[in-house]
Amino acid sequence: MGKVVAVTGNEAVANALRQADPDVCSLYPITPQTDIVQRFSSFVANGQVQTELLNAESEHSAMSAAIGAAAGGGRVITATSSQGLALMWEMLHIASGMNLPIIMPLVNRALSAPLNIHGDHSDGMGARDTGWIQLWSENAQEAYDNTIMSFRIGEHTDIRLPIMVCMDGFIVSHSIARMEYLEDDEVKKFIGPYQKVNPLLDLEHPKSFGPLILTDLYHEYKRLQHEIMGRVKNVVLQVSDEFGKLSGRKYGLFESYRLEDAEIALVILNSAAGTSKDVVDELRDKGIKAGLLKPRLFRPFPYVEVGQALKHLKAVCVMDRADSFGGYGPMFMEISSAMYQADGEGRKPKLINKIYGLGGRDYMPHDARKVLLELNEIAKGAPVGAVKEYIGVRE
Amino acid sequence: METRELLKWSAQVKLREKSKQEVRFEHGHRMCAGCGAPTVVKMVLMATEYPVVVSNATGCLEVSTCIQDYTAWKTPWIHTAFENAAATLSGVETMYRALLKKGKMPENVKFIAFGGDGGTYDIGLQSLSGAMERGHDMLYVCYDNGAYMNTGIQRSSATPLGADTTTSPAGSANPAGKLQVRKDLTRIMGAHGIYAAQASPSHWLDLMTKVKKAHQIKGAKFINIIAPCNRGWRTATDNSIELSRLAVETCYWPLYEIEDGKLKVTVVPEEKKPADMFFKPQGRFKHLYSPGNEGMLQRIQAEIDRTWERLLKESEQAC
Amino acid sequence: MKKWTELVPGAVVLEAGSSARFKTGSWRTFRPVWLQENCIQCLMCWLYCPDMAVKVVDGKMTGFDYDYCKGCGVCAKECPGKQGKKAIVMEPEGK
Numbered sequence: 001m002g003k004v005v006a007v008t009g010n011e012a013v014a015n016a017l018r019q020a021d022p023d024v025c026s027l028y029p030i031t032p033q034t035d036i037v038q039r040f041s042s043f044v045a046n047g048q049v050q051t052e053l054l055n056a057e058s059e060h061s062a063m064s065a066a067i068g069a070a071a072g073g074g075r076v077i078t079a080t081s082s083q084g085l086a087l088m089w090e091m092l093h094i095a096s097g098m099n100l101p102i103i104m105p106l107v108n109r110a111l112s113a114p115l116n117i118h119g120d121h122s123d124g125m126g127a128r129d130t131g132w133i134q135l136w137s138e139n140a141q142e143a144y145d146n147t148i149m150s151f152r153i154g155e156h157t158d159i160r161l162p163i164m165v166c167m168d169g170f171i172v173s174h175s176i177a178r179m180e181y182l183e184d185d186e187v188k189k190f191i192g193p194y195q196k197v198n199p200l201l202d203l204e205h206p207k208s209f210g211p212l213i214l215t216d217l218y219h220e221y222k223r224l225q226h227e228i229m230g231r232v233k234n235v236v237l238q239v240s241d242e243f244g245k246l247s248g249r250k251y252g253l254f255e256s257y258r259l260e261d262a263e264i265a266l267v268i269l270n271s272a273a274g275t276s277k278d279v280v281d282e283l284r285d286k287g288i289k290a291g292l293l294k295p296r297l298f299r300p301f302p303y304v305e306v307g308q309a310l311k312h313l314k315a316v317c318v319m320d321r322a323d324s325f326g327g328y329g330p331m332f333m334e335i336s337s338a339m340y341q342a343d344g345e346g347r348k349p350k351l352i353n354k355i356y357g358l359g360g361r362d363y364m365p366h367d368a369r370k371v372l373l374e375l376n377e378i379a380k381g382a383p384v385g386a387v388k389e390y391i392g393v394r395e
Numbered sequence: 396m397e398t399r400e401l402l403k404w405s406a407q408v409k410l411r412e413k414s415k416q417e418v419r420f421e422h423g424h425r426m427c428a429g430c431g432a433p434t435v436v437k438m439v440l441m442a443t444e445y446p447v448v449v450s451n452a453t454g455c456l457e458v459s460t461c462i463q464d465y466t467a468w469k470t471p472w473i474h475t476a477f478e479n480a481a482a483t484l485s486g487v488e489t490m491y492r493a494l495l496k497k498g499k500m501p502e503n504v505k506f507i508a509f510g511g512d513g514g515t516y517d518i519g520l521q522s523l524s525g526a527m528e529r530g531h532d533m534l535y536v537c538y539d540n541g542a543y544m545n546t547g548i549q550r551s552s553a554t555p556l557g558a559d560t561t562t563s564p565a566g567s568a569n570p571a572g573k574l575q576v577r578k579d580l581t582r583i584m585g586a587h588g589i590y591a592a593q594a595s596p597s598h599w600l601d602l603m604t605k606v607k608k609a610h611q612i613k614g615a616k617f618i619n620i621i622a623p624c625n626r627g628w629r630t631a632t633d634n635s636i637e638l639s640r641l642a643v644e645t646c647y648w649p650l651y652e653i654e655d656g657k658l659k660v661t662v663v664p665e666e667k668k669p670a671d672m673f674f675k676p677q678g679r680f681k682h683l684y685s686p687g688n689e690g691m692l693q694r695i696q697a698e699i700d701r702t703w704e705r706l707l708k709e710s711e712q713a714c
Numbered sequence: 715m716k717k718w719t720e721l722v723p724g725a726v727v728l729e730a731g732s733s734a735r736f737k738t739g740s741w742r743t744f745r746p747v748w749l750q751e752n753c754i755q756c757l758m759c760w761l762y763c764p765d766m767a768v769k770v771v772d773g774k775m776t777g778f779d780y781d782y783c784k785g786c787g788v789c790a791k792e793c794p795g796k797q798g799k800k801a802i803v804m805e806p807e808g809k
Binding site for chain 3: 097098099100160198205206207208209210211213216217220221223224227228
Binding site for chain 1: 466
């Protein structure tokens with residue numbers, strides 16, 4: 001079995017990419033992701049992978065080149081953060097519309113302006129409608145595991161979709177944590193060889209990629225894309241199950257923490273979920289029935305399963321590390337949708353939304369405690385004040 | 396036979412042989428009648444032995460040659476967006492090298508990107524510069540019709556001085572049309588230390604020779620080819636070749652190449668014709684012949700003369 | 715028209731040169747007419763035709779492919795002809 005190490009999230013992800021040994025890596029530096037492509041470049045320079053490196057002159061070109069390379073017919077990786085993802089925006093839709101499995105760690109970082117290099121989820125949430133699969137990771141271990149699984153998921157012949165693996169900038173990307181690596185040959189065997197589907201570089205059968213599609217067919221192509229996205233959930237479960245057998249680490253569509261008999265719960269992504277779990281335990285010790293749900297697969301969003309997992313609760317707070325100005329937080333909108341559709345036998349939890357941790361603002365146990373105690377009051381019948389509220393902010 | 400006649404004769408023989416080979420660009424495409432761009436593509440592909448992989452920037456050529464199930468391309472072809480034909484192809488070429496290294500591809504596959512002047516001089520300049528600097532083994536061909544023709548004739552940085560376009564219209568406050576001279580992209584590409592050339596479909600042998608030469612050079616190459624657009628130039632449908640010839644003969648579009656940093660003029664017109672011969676037949680310059688615009692015409696001629704003399708001087712020095 | 719279930723994912727066009735199934739000849743308002751007696755077989759018409767609509771067999775011009783010719787007239791304009799007489803002339807369609 002694997003080797004226990006103390007590494008940063010970036011190092012863990014870079015090693016997962018090394019173990020996958022992709023054909024092409026197109027790259028462009030951006031904080032806090034740079035460390036990944038830097039490490040990967042040294043793997044190339046030292047002959048630890050057979051990958052061809054492409055040092056693009058922008059993220060837009062890095063994604064364009066990744067698309068060209070993936071269309072060519074081979075395994076492709078890149079990585080980005082924040083402004084880089086924003087610059088790629090146009091090409092993200094093209095990667096998914098062309099059904100090209102590109103693997104991209106996204107080290108979550110705030111968006112300008114004002115300029116900020118620290119972790120929040122504005123970048124990833126902004127890309128939720130691009131047709132990419134999104135897996136979110138709490139810590140270095142999850143980021144590593146998700147990166148390995150992402151090759152199997154994205155390249156699966158039922159779907160063939162690009163996939164971003166998200167982890168929190170600095171908090172996870174640059175903090176050293178204990179985790180466990182799988183052996184190189186185990187990963188190689190698990191991921192398997194790349195399977196080509198309609199490769200552009202098939203010289204005997206020239207194909208055209210990227211036609212003009214007008215009103216008479218565009219709608220049908222999008223319907224097909226919707227269909228393919230609908231297959232992702234099962235692929236994720238199947239791959240996660242297989243990965244569990246290999247690693248002993250279990251992954252589903254989301255993580256439920258002390259949720260079954262809970263009355264109140266937080267829904268929270270990534271690293272802040274770890275802090276929150278500690279506080280859930282603390283309140284449980286005091287007799288408060290608290291729980292937590294940490295989404296993993298955010299696109300496609302498992303509405304039915306999440307609805308089922310939360311419907312018995314009395315009050316839920318959806319924590320968003322991103323804001324949709326003029327709207328509720330992006331995660332809150334998903335949970336609201338899930339709950340509206342959920343079969344709650346006429347009873348549904350009260351929902352509130354807190355915006356926390358923007359631009360890397362610390363999220364502390366006392367933040368989680370305050371929110372959970374507020375939920376406890378709501379569960380007991382206290383009225384809901386503001387539905388959406390900033391926390392951890394100087395008033 | 397005189398040398399010129401002999402050259403013509405040998406060219407004819409070559410053409411006859413060429414006509415027996417398959418052109419990997421099929422009819423049934425939907426470019427406008429008389430468009431210069433498909434002729435440019437055809438000539439470039441005639442000078443390119445298969446296998447070749449093509450990428451295309453969004454634009455007239457792209458939207459007209461691959462619609463739904465109908466593709467005019469008989470080569471692997473990829474279009475992703477407007478500003479990134481070079482970046483996209485650089486990715487394909489990199490994948491090719493990765494697979495070649497593993498013995499999964501044959502040797503000597505060529506790569507060509509086609510982009511219009513908007514997609515090349517303007518929005519795609521960064522992507523092009525990046526790909527050329529990285530030295531991908533690819534040829535970038537710009538078919539330059541001097542404006543954003545696909546969206547309806549808007550000025551680009553390739554639009555000639557004085558041209559009336561829908562975003563540089565000649566009007567009562569500004570009777571001159573476009574007030575700026577063209578960006579000299581061929582030289583900018585030459586400054587990347589790569590093979591860079593300028594060609595015209597009227598001088599097809601020169602064009603094909605440059606394409607062949609480019610393919611023999613390992614690394615990045617750039618050829619800028621004039622491609623008359625009768626819709627945007629406001630001319631008849633039958634004179635794309637004649638206008639491209641006049642562009643060369645007036646020295647508006649000089650034919651030259653830059654190799655190893657040395658510039659060489661490849662076609663010196665027997666007699667340098669006045670700029671009017673290229674400008675006057677085109678509706679986009681009609682306003683320049685109205686009273687009050689004499690200064691613009693002089694400026695245009697002076698600009699052409701200055702550029703041409705500089706090219707000749709550099710070309711002579713290089714010899 | 716195709717249903718969504720019949721589409722290739724990623725909108726990849728699998729058949730090279732399939733545009734040949736799309737006839738552009740109906741665009742024409744003028745048609746080129748070949749006068750063989752004036753033809754010197756220089757192949758300039760074939761070379762300059764933007765629509766690959768000049769039929770060449772064994773290196774010789776044999777006529778036009780009216781399924782694709784859009785009638786632009788480039789061939790007629792560029793035709794050098796024989797002793798000042800063009801081998802290609804444009805005539806109004808339907809004449």
